[in-house]
Amino acid sequence: MKRKLIGLAAATFLTFSPLVVSPPASAVVPNAAEEPSSAAIDAYLAESMESTALPGMSVVVTHNGKIVHAAGYGQDSAGRPITAETPMRVASVSKSFTAMAVMTLVEDGRISLDEPVARQLPEFRMADPRARAITVRHLLNQTSGISDATVDLGAAESATTLAGYVAALGTGTLAADPGTRWAYCNANYEVAARLVEVAGGMRFGEYMKQRVFGPLGMTGSAVGDQAVTPSRGFNSLFGAWVPRTEPRDFLYGGGAGGVITDAADMGRWLISQTGQGRQIVRPQSLQTMHTSSGVRDYGMGWGTETVNGTELLVHSGNLFTYTAVEAIAPDTGYGFAVMTNSAGLYDDTYDVLTGLVAMTQGRAPETPGGGRQWTELILGLITLAAAGLGALGVLRSRRWADRRAGRAGGRIGLRMVPVLLPVPLLALYPALITFLMNGRTVTWAQLTYYAAPLTIAFAVAAVAGAVTTVFRLLRIRSIVSSR
Structure with missing residues (x-):
């Protein structure tokens, strides 16, 4: 995401420096079960690689402000070993990053969550008059009324800029009144990314680098292929993994699925999301992103799910050749991310995540795969x-x-x-x-x-x-x- 330019030196310092905020008292939680060791997690993941027969996977587990385990397994399409620093496309996991970029601008007074998008982004126009009532909160909560069926996604995704993407939505309509119905649609987050560009005064990818990735120390992360280029991913064809080029290159620097990152960087991100480590927004803003809209158990780039009795904030992502899932457990302080350089009819990343959650509960994980x-x-x-x-x-x-x-x-x-x-x-x-x-x-x-x-x-x-x-x-x- 892009970071905005501030002229005055003092303002620049306050804007670009991460906020040093003490985590709330509930942020550091006593272990409900003994923290699994890095060796135990490694053994489980090695077994998971064998049982799932995935070509490559990178994983990170965090707890109470530290990285417990971050590693890579398998190989990329060039035969190189996957490590904790191997770039991975995380697809729709990007939405939580886009929401964070928006919240930095909300705190700076450049964006208002509850003001209509059309007032803050005059170029945003749709054929449906109800679109004038869409707010930024609606976009991030996926309750804007925009849906795949009511906009020309083909035209939008052929754009080479976010401005072009937003312009292609001009002929679209809404499936429901804003704020009344939840519908998952990438267009919501592409409009939000364009708003970040306009309010932040720079390209979305640059804003992400300066205001999100940079302050968190995520030096291996970027938006789009211009700065970080991962290897080709794989598709499963009747049991055989076939290397293929990812057709979604997000030329417009997308906020819905354009983030490329690695396990080490995701560890820093998850620690921040659990309210610990370096913070780039206030605790109240973090809570806003994590709280569901009431229309659906979906906040701003995070959904709510219960896994093995533990309530998690989760978001998954699927591209043509890459798959990912991230999760945090607010009650226990754990964070998880599982990323693979492959995509198939069955998503193994969630099964691996479930096993990791079980380990943090002191339970033996089920071997995924099959x-x-x-x-x-x-x-x-x-x-x-x-x-x-x-x-x-x-x-x-x-x-x-x-x-x-x-x-x-x-x-x-x-x-x-x-x-x-x-x-x-x-x-x-x-x-x-x-x-x-x-x-x-x-x-x-x-x-x-x-x-x-x-x-x-x-x-x-x-x-x-x-x-x-x-x-x-x-x-x-x-x-x-x-x-």
């Missing part, structure tokens, strides 16, 4: 079965036609329906997945990356059905013509 392997095994068998049935349908098409050539066309057509069913399903595939994702727009491009096994299964079934149908119709036509 979800992705079993899912892709089943899809592989379905794909093979579909291909086999398609080949069998072609080979037996003459026999099938001989039996039905004399029947009425309508009855033959009905016989074709089950075989052709995968074809319309494939055509509607993105729309079906979008529906299952509660309206989050899913594109063909996404479905050919982390969902590749499912996409291939759908495609093979559709091709098998279509080819079988064509051969059957040709055989019937041949028989009828010869009579």
